[in-house]
Amino acid sequence: MSGTKIIHKELETAPALSPLKTGGDIGSIAAAGQWTLIWHKFTRNKVAVFAGVMILLFYFVGIFVEFLAPGLPDKSKPQFTYAPPQQLEWFAPDGEGGTKFLPHVKGYKMEVDPVALRRTFTADETDIIPIGFFVEGPAYKLWNLIPADRHLIGPIDKNETVYFLGSDKLGRDLLSRLIYGTRVSMSIGLLGVCMSLVLGVVLGALSGFYGGWVDMLIQRIIEVVSSMPTIPLWLGLAAAIPLTWSPLQVYFVITIIVSLLAWTGLAREVRGRFYALRGEDFVVAARLDGSAERRVIFRHILPSLTSHILAVITLALPVMIVAETALSFLGIGLKPPVVSWGVLLQDAQNIRTVATAPWLLLWPAGAVVVAVLSFNFLGDGLRDAADPYGD
């Protein structure tokens, strides 16, 4: 072989690309800030997007509780204890042998077992309770402010009651209680996380940015706090809450108790990020540009962290929800008349109830599981998308 062989004569200026789908505009990426890039990356993770939609749905329910619930959470009807769920049906016989469109549920036929004195309910095929949307029902105050009596769904006759998800031992509607519980359970997480966020970010940032003895001190505090056994501590603190306090006060105190122990993880995460970023070239560059420490922290380091913090918060929320549920289940968290998922689960503590009224366990536990899973999937998706410059 002698002499060189030219294979491609022309001089290309860019790598060969061909579009996979039409409409992809590379140019817009050039001027896209970090949130746009994070959003692009996040939306590629379909599971996380679905989880995000679920979370939004939960919070939507939590906000419009009074309207969405068919009844009031504390309205009891002693004759319907442990009544099973009623099936919503769309068509009813019209009396002439045919059927017509009429959303309804079937009423109960009650039989008392003469030996055990236990009531059993069966559907009464002849007793039709018509159901309507946007019906007038029990009066309530939306957000404790606006008086109203419209409900998304409910019996057209306001003296009737329906139990879409069954009733509890006092004949209260489980669906209404579950919907009211959503507000408390979903918001206790938010409040708690906000508190641990402040503690965690401030202490983590101090620890990571200054290092040295500050870091040493804060890390040891974190270790002491996280070495405490949580359940006994919660028990002790919750037992110290005076009985005379109103349920709302108890609710806030429980939030504080839960968040006091939950900030350590967040603080460690923030510290780790700060520590890594402090040595990054662009932070050194900012320092050499003459930036004061405050500007380095707030202008250069924190913006790189916000997306990570968001992800950590999303992963911390389900921990709070589970903590509240556990405390309330044990009877030391929220107490009736406040309704939360944990309080609802208290009703399902013994095997007899579970055997006769399994819906009391299934629905609240299901709500907790779905909410926690959604938060975890969303958090994982956010964490993966948090650094859009990685690859």
Add this chain to the structure above:
Amino acid sequence: MARNEQQKVDDPVLEVNDLSIDFHLRTHILHAVRNVGFTLHRGRTLALVGESGSGKSVTARALLRIIDSAARVTSGTITLDTDGKKTDLNTLGENSKEIRAIRGGRIGLIFQEPMSSLSPVHTIGSQIIEALRLHRNMDKASAKQETIELLRQVEIPDPAAMADRYTFEFSGGMRQRAMIAMALACDPDILIADEPTTALDVTTQAEILDLIKRLQVSRGMAMLLITHDLGVVAEVADEVAVMRFGRIVETGPVDDIFHAPQHAYTKDLLGSTVRLEKGATTSSGGTEKRQPVLSVRGLTKVFGGETSWFGKGAYALKAVDSASFDLHAGESLGIVGESGSGKTTLGRLILRTVEPTEGQVIYRPGDGSETDVTRLDKQGMRNFHRHVRLVFQDPFSSLNPRMTVKQIVGDPLFVTGTARGKALESRVGELLEMVGLDPAAMERYPHAFSGGQRQRIGIARALALDPKIIIADEATSALDVSIRAQILDLLLEVRKRLNLSFIFISHDISVVRYFCDRVAVMHRGKIVEIGSAEQICDAPKEDYTKALISAVPNPDPRNKRMLHRTRFTA
């Protein structure tokens, strides 16, 4: 090696035809390799040369079918013919028994990163023994024997003892030797070396290349060498294929490629490399009489070794050992050395991002005043940092990805209060123009720019405050050859225009020779020699400098410098 003796040297052992590989990106298909074809011959070396993104590594990986999951081979054949039976590797399953027998067995692979391609939790010996037992069905004792023999062949001293050492006990060069021993373990017919010396120092690189070349010749292997460094190509290759954007643009014997290149790109690439072989600067004479702008006296940094609560720390490292030099106005001083020689620390000591243990740094702004930088307070340091600026090595981590170019370049102007609002915008535009970027791009984020463009942004930021001195820490090492030459020319131009002094820290002697008036050579924290660039590069006095200079690959296959290098032992 009985197998090899029956066959003639120069037999083709591997033929690649019409190979194309696509990468499926989110919105686009990247044609990373397009219709590539080449032939490997027994006992000969083919160098696949190209800049980053040219598809050279993907091609090599495709031969062993270890490409990414996002990549797909769309066409082509890879015919392996080592023992008379032809096999098309492309038809074998990615994890089939056959391909696993070929990987390591008939085709050996040496990776770029000797740090991460060896397991940290197994001894070096056990990793080689594993390969031997898998591919050659040896029993434990004979595999151990063979391992020691292999380590001897790759010139690891005291191989019997070293086989029981762990990876972290080996230096970078030793690890690469161990990798080579592993690749050779099964007596392969083909050796693929993917940037085998890129992560190593020049003197180590020279030894490793020398070793690979000798082993290849004595074993009669075919070698595919993948590299971006034309110097390395000239030293070891027989044939060259130049790749660009996934295509082989030119191929031929090494001598023809270097002395009669046909394709415009090859000429360009050679031009950028050869240009660096001689100095570009016209030494601004007479500066020596004036007072130097920066004088460093006895600067020392000791890491570790302080006394703690529990008695004296046992281990102290003198990273910089009483370094002294002068820097004159408008002059470029190069600081060269291998990794760990303390050159980066020296740069940081001058800026005091690392606090010096001892010594003085005297700065003279030119108005007759003198300041000792090591005694300045916070405000004084801020002032000093306006005059002395740093250009970073890594164009990716040194720009905040969350800020626009305007914010990045304008940040020093903003915090020092030099310019705000409209004035800042026009100054940033001016700076971007000076470094050869379009001022209209200032609203973009760094991710919209290539490595070379990012480095220009970094330079614009350094120039923003009208500095007197720029410390460039490996400012061109992360860049491709052709881009490197452009950035160096840019720096030369701004230097002339703004009468800047440069401290140019680099491990790359050719870059320093091209850019600097004077050069200081560092070795183990000490400045061993300091002199004019021509004197250091053409007539070095110290033994270490001689060894260093002679280890630099020469991009001329007719004058192989590395093989006649002087060795330095200390």
